[in-house]
Amino acid sequence: MKSDPVECHSRNKIMLIAVTQSRMMWPEPAELPAGRDRKHAPTVTHAKTDEAHWVARLVAVGTNRDQAAFAELFRHYAPRVKAFLIKSGADHAMAEECMQDVMATLWRKSHLYDPGRASVATWIFTIARNRRIDMIRKSRRPEPDELPWGPEAAPEQADVLALQQDSARLAEALKQLPEKQRYLVERAFFGDMTHSEIAAETGLPLGTIKSRIRLAIERLRHSMGAEA
Amino acid sequence: MITHHIPDDLLMGYAAGGLSEAFDLVVASHVSLNDDARARLSSFEALGGAVLEGAETAELADDSFEATMARIMGTAPADTVREEAKAPARHATFPKCLRDYVGGDTDAVQWRPVGMGVKQAVLPTGDGEATARLLYIPAGQAMPDHGHNGVEVTLVLQGAFIDEDGRFARGDIEVATQETEHTPVADIGEDCICLVVTDAPLRFNGLLPKIAQKILRI
Numbered sequence: 001m002k003s004d005p006v007e008c009h010s011r012n013k014i015m016l017i018a019v020t021q022s023r024m025m026w027p028e029p030a031e032l033p034a035g036r037d038r039k040h041a042p043t044v045t046h047a048k049t050d051e052a053h054w055v056a057r058l059v060a061v062g063t064n065r066d067q068a069a070f071a072e073l074f075r076h077y078a079p080r081v082k083a084f085l086i087k088s089g090a091d092h093a094m095a096e097e098c099m100q101d102v103m104a105t106l107w108r109k110s111h112l113y114d115p116g117r118a119s120v121a122t123w124i125f126t127i128a129r130n131r132r133i134d135m136i137r138k139s140r141r142p143e144p145d146e147l148p149w150g151p152e153a154a155p156e157q158a159d160v161l162a163l164q165q166d167s168a169r170l171a172e173a174l175k176q177l178p179e180k181q182r183y184l185v186e187r188a189f190f191g192d193m194t195h196s197e198i199a200a201e202t203g204l205p206l207g208t209i210k211s212r213i214r215l216a217i218e219r220l221r222h223s224m225g226a227e228a
Numbered sequence: 229m230i231t232h233h234i235p236d237d238l239l240m241g242y243a244a245g246g247l248s249e250a251f252d253l254v255v256a257s258h259v260s261l262n263d264d265a266r267a268r269l270s271s272f273e274a275l276g277g278a279v280l281e282g283a284e285t286a287e288l289a290d291d292s293f294e295a296t297m298a299r300i301m302g303t304a305p306a307d308t309v310r311e312e313a314k315a316p317a318r319h320a321t322f323p324k325c326l327r328d329y330v331g332g333d334t335d336a337v338q339w340r341p342v343g344m345g346v347k348q349a350v351l352p353t354g355d356g357e358a359t360a361r362l363l364y365i366p367a368g369q370a371m372p373d374h375g376h377n378g379v380e381v382t383l384v385l386q387g388a389f390i391d392e393d394g395r396f397a398r399g400d401i402e403v404a405t406q407e408t409e410h411t412p413v414a415d416i417g418e419d420c421i422c423l424v425v426t427d428a429p430l431r432f433n434g435l436l437p438k439i440a441q442k443i444l445r446i
Binding site: 067071074077078079080081082083084086088092095096099100101103104107108117118119120121122123124125126128129130132133137139140141142143144145147166167170171174175185186188189190210213214217220224 | 236237240243244245246249252253256257259260266269270271273274275276277278279280281282283284285286287288289292293295296297299300303323324325326328329354
């Protein structure tokens with residue numbers, strides 16, 4: 001594992017936090033996982049390395065209550081979660097409130113995170129999505145039952161790696177989508193909008209929106225080499 | 229058009245958080261009982277994760293991190309053991325997400341007779357437009373003939389039913405659209421219990437059921 005550089009890295013991070021406390025906003029989150037140690041990595045593995053990095057950070061929070069690792073996750077994901085909530089219709093105050101709640105949930109539930117089943121971003125996305133709905137409905141959103149787990153169901157390392165590679169490929173495939181399709185996929189996930197509402201906003205006929213989204217999904221499936 | 233598999237747009241709608249509460253309930257219940265749907269839902273959620281990862285960022289409040297840490301320190305960590313693993317309700321007919329709405333399993337349902345031995349219970353979802361109800365059809369009995377104004381999603385929880393499009397057993401889902409006029413009949417052998425979600429009132433074809441529809445909110 002990359003324990004040494006990561007440990008150093010996170011110690012640097014905690015210093016950073018102390019320094020930036022009084023500033024208006026956190027340092028640009030996208031820059032954080034980059035920096036020195038990533039510069040030397042070959043281009044193709046960037047996304048994969050990033051994912052492995054975030055998994056290691058989240059697992060560190062889950063197993064050791066690692067505050068530096070949490071701070072790093074916070075700097076990267078909190079601004080994204082807040083942007084997601086704003087795009088979904090929340091005002092700034094409510095988005096801030098809900099985001100803090102989401103990040104606190106991340107801390108409290110970090111020991112339940114299974115890197116063999118979801119990427120860090122996916123896990124955080126589902127927490128934020130459910131929390132947003134809970135707040136609107138003032139009741140708990142129905143969620144699928146947990147799979148029955150055996151005692152100490154530790155994820156297979158091969159599954160964890162495969163999932164990280166898939167996540168990287170999915171992110172890449174999403175970037176490669178034609179602009180119009182990607183826009184609609186993002187609206188569908190971030191907008192709290194039905195297809196009909198997207199139709200009203202974009203002026204596109206409902207059929208066009210549905211077929212573009214379907215096309216986007218097909219393309220993503222193709223890039224992922226799915227059997228279906 | 230009728231499908232045995234849950235369509236992508238419902239799974240994607242659940243993943244994106246865009247469904248109404250009644251539809252959330254039927255999707256979550258189906259996913260609880262069907263591994264294929266669970267895997268497909270995971271891939272839509274992975275897409276949501278990818279969108280989040282690549283998304284723009286918003287500026288945080290000055291004290292955002294400190295306020296979050298204060299929240300964390302003010303509350304106990306979540307239980308270490310997954311609830312379901314702790315008390316797996318192996319013999320329950322309803323998945324947990326549905327038991328939460330009913331207040332228990334089949335024996336806790338507040339059934340109301342609809343006629344011909346058929347019973348229903350409307351579940352309390354906060355939706356204006358969509359309705360979730362449990363339907364109980366005695367073995368061998370037909371459900372009242374009906375069509376729909378909108379989409380009707382039926383999830384079988386116990387027994388099975390047969391209609392023009394085949395046989396649907398526990399965990400199977402049927403999505404019927406406006407054009408569908410179907411007559412589900414509960415399979416012999418066991419009484420059938422279904423979770424039925426509609427986004428518009430059912431349209432019954434006989435005169436008597438029409439009156440029942442008004443009174444019983446079918």
